[in-house]
Amino acid sequence: MQHGLSRSERTALPSENELAAEFKVSRVTVRQALDELHRKGLIYREKGRGSYARSQQIGGVTGFGSFTTEVENAGSKPSSRIVDFVKVSSLPAGMTIHLLKMPPKNKSYHCLTRVRCVDSKPVAYEETYLDTETYAGLERADVENGSLYATMRRLWGYEPAWADAAIEPGVADEAIAKHLGINVGAPVVIAWRVTSSEQDEVLEYVKAIYRGDGFALTVRRHKIS
Amino acid sequence: MQHGLSRSERTALPSENELAAEFKVSRVTVRQALDELHRKGLIYREKGRGSYARSQQIGGVTGFGSFTTEVENAGSKPSSRIVDFVKVSSLPAGMTIHLLKMPPKNKSYHCLTRVRCVDSKPVAYEETYLDTETYAGLERADVENGSLYATMRRLWGYEPAWADAAIEPGVADEAIAKHLGINVGAPVVIAWRVTSSEQDEVLEYVKAIYRGDGFALTVRRHKIS
DNA sequence: TTTGACATCTTGTTAAGACAAGTATACACG
DNA sequence: CGTGTATACTTGTCTTAACAAGATGTCAAA
Numbered sequence: 001m002q003h004g005l006s007r008s009e010r011t012a013l014p015s016e017n018e019l020a021a022e023f024k025v026s027r028v029t030v031r032q033a034l035d036e037l038h039r040k041g042l043i044y045r046e047k048g049r050g051s052y053a054r055s056q057q058i059g060g061v062t063g064f065g066s067f068t069t070e071v072e073n074a075g076s077k078p079s080s081r082i083v084d085f086v087k088v089s090s091l092p093a094g095m096t097i098h099l100l101k102m103p104p105k106n107k108s109y110h111c112l113t114r115v116r117c118v119d120s121k122p123v124a125y126e127e128t129y130l131d132t133e134t135y136a137g138l139e140r141a142d143v144e145n146g147s148l149y150a151t152m153r154r155l156w157g158y159e160p161a162w163a164d165a166a167i168e169p170g171v172a173d174e175a176i177a178k179h180l181g182i183n184v185g186a187p188v189v190i191a192w193r194v195t196s197s198e199q200d201e202v203l204e205y206v207k208a209i210y211r212g213d214g215f216a217l218t219v220r221r222h223k224i225s
Numbered sequence: 226m227q228h229g230l231s232r233s234e235r236t237a238l239p240s241e242n243e244l245a246a247e248f249k250v251s252r253v254t255v256r257q258a259l260d261e262l263h264r265k266g267l268i269y270r271e272k273g274r275g276s277y278a279r280s281q282q283i284g285g286v287t288g289f290g291s292f293t294t295e296v297e298n299a300g301s302k303p304s305s306r307i308v309d310f311v312k313v314s315s316l317p318a319g320m321t322i323h324l325l326k327m328p329p330k331n332k333s334y335h336c337l338t339r340v341r342c343v344d345s346k347p348v349a350y351e352e353t354y355l356d357t358e359t360y361a362g363l364e365r366a367d368v369e370n371g372s373l374y375a376t377m378r379r380l381w382g383y384e385p386a387w388a389d390a391a392i393e394p395g396v397a398d399e400a401i402a403k404h405l406g407i408n409v410g411a412p413v414v415i416a417w418r419v420t421s422s423e424q425d426e427v428l429e430y431v432k433a434i435y436r437g438d439g440f441a442l443t444v445r446r447h448k449i450s
Numbered sequence: 451t452t453t454g455a456c457a458t459c460t461t462g463t464t465a466a467g468a469c470a471a472g473t474a475t476a477c478a479c480g
Numbered sequence: 481c482g483t484g485t486a487t488a489c490t491t492g493t494c495t496t497a498a499c500a501a502g503a504t505g506t507c508a509a510a
Binding site for chain 4: 240256271273275
């Protein structure tokens with residue numbers, strides 16, 4: 001209790017044994033929970049000292065996961081407008097260039113084009129490519145209301161778990177400019193993304209174009225190693 | 226052993242018990258290792274079935290971590306050229322806009338400007354801001370040879386562990402264009418990044434500008450949840 | 451006052467085991 | 481031939497236990 005002040009300033013979490021006693025679980029279980037918080041970058045741990053809270057993370061849209069969920073978590077209101085829903089015979093070239101070593105052959109895709117909005121302001125123009133064989137019977141009605149991920153889950157039992165992505169700069173052409181309400185030639189970020197399930201099934205290919213003025217993609221608490 | 230073929234087609238990894246026996250460790254230890262591989266997206270696991278390898282990840286530069294290390298891991302040769310090394314009295318506006326709720330007051334920074342090259346081709350223009358108080362005595366000589374992270378580790382014992390980032394599009398001005406060998410007005414990606422230690426100490430602020438032609442930032446195997 | 455030994459706290463690591471729950475196979479029964 | 485059941489796998493979750501190793505405070509000795 002000598003340096004009580006400085007110690008109480010630093011100690012943020014009870015010790016593992018204290019937590020185990022409080023919640024009536026074993027120390028191993030407490031450690032599982034604390035390790036998960038550590039992996040998320042929410043706390044840090046020091047051998048011989050204790051566990052401490054880290055400062056707050058930044059918020060915002062990462063471009064991974066459900067657009068709807070991410071925007072809601074950031075405290076804003078998400079919305080989408082379907083621009084087009086057609087069948088195409090191949091993926092855009094940039095997809096294979098950046099993400100695929102072996103582009104799929106003889107496949108066709110549903111191409112769902114949407115404008116994504118945050119608080120009614122358009123921020124992204126998004127083309128989602130869905131394998132017609134995998135998603136046989138997919139109708140426009142299925143994607144018109146609610147999140148695409150919810151539809152994939154409900155009708156086929158697919159759950160997006162992982163994403164690989166490539167990011168490059170670009171400029172808005174006439175169509176993009178019109179949909180996002182920006183000038184032709186304005187700088188944009190293009191994100192190419194492949195989403196797959198926990199079992200390594202490819203669920204979707206996405207080309208997303210984000211406007212640059214007043215909007216940025218965020219990457220939260222990324223572990224360096 | 227009836228359906229031996231189909232089983233051997235799917236089973237990629239021995240069971241936890243088999244691994245425990247083979248390496249003479251407990252099942253808990255085996256699970257720790259397998260769980261880590263799972264979190265990295267290298268394998269997936271199914272209750273009642275087993276653990277399986279996932280398809281290969283994409284490579285490339287993520288913009289996090291050590292540029293030197295990342296480029297080397299991608300099988301290319303990294304190099305850097307110091308453009309400038311001066312003291313400045315504040316961080317660039319974009320840094321506070323995107324990443325900092327409370328911008329530091331009354332601080333000054335070393336500003337290290339470097340051009341980053343992959344196989345001798347310039348791909349990024351990078352400004353690193355280092356707190357002059359934290360890095361008291363930092364000289365140009367300290368950053369001229371080898372990686373900055375190595376210097377931070379050697380002289381102050383700092384180890385970069387986490388990064389928060391924001392990404393936005395931009396266009397190359399005259400200076401950037403000259404350094405990257407691209408045209409004025411060419412699209413670029415601007416990445417704002419704050420790197421911190423495991424103990425939540427801010428180690429550096431970085432503004433990085435990436436060229437767009439033939440180069441893309443990659444985000445490897447990102448968990449969705 | 452300074453130093454060093456010691457006890458006591460913390461997290462890190464590993465062990466051995468129990469039980470739940472999902473999967474797959476073999477086999478008897480209809 | 482098809483079906484349900486029992487059995488033997490798998491991973492998921494949890495418990496109790498021991499020891500290592502770093503951090504910290506106490507206290508006696510120099």
